[in-house]
Amino acid sequence: MRILKSLIALSLVTLFWSCNKTTEEVNKLTEFDMSYSSESAVPATTYTANVPVDISTPEVSTNATSRFSSENTAANLIDEIKLTRFNITALSGNLDFLKSFTIFIKTSAGETQVASKTSIPAGATSVAADLSGTNIKDHLTKDKISFRISAIFTTGTSQEIKIKTDQTVHVKATLLN
DSSP states (O other), X not given: OHHHHHHHHHHXXXXXXXXXXXXXXXXXXXXXXXXXXXXXXXXXXOOOTTSOEEEEOOOEEOOHHHHHHHTTOOGGGXXXXXXXXXXXXXXXXXXTTEEEEEEEEEETTEEEEEEEESOOOTTOSEEEOEXXXXXXXXXXXXXXXXXXXXXXXXXXXXXXXXXXXXXXXXXXXXXXX
């Protein structure tokens, strides 16, 4: 009888552990990353130091519907979408003309601050923004996104400077049944 009770207890523990592992595995399957990239130009001109200047990126298709479908989820099952990376890179020269910047995501749902950088290292050609941790699912479930960069310049630029922005977002969603 004692052996039978021990076997039942062991079976229950094993069953419980296997259920927990299955839940963890399912949760991992419902998380994925999406990446975006675009290029913009900072025109050659004289800027007043410490006065914000807006730079807008072109609209980029989110491809959200097809990506959600390929991940076996849908827009109405998305729990959270957060930026995990936002880099700005000078395609020629460096970013010495930048003192700081604030980044906003723009869609038909409006505009939301998502990142900033208060100090750009001298000579840097690329910089990673400090992310706000804001849930941007209302924006990334739309067809198109763009970003507005509110920049503070240290000086003007004598020639047009092309910049590239690279973003990665992490999506947490429930699987379709």
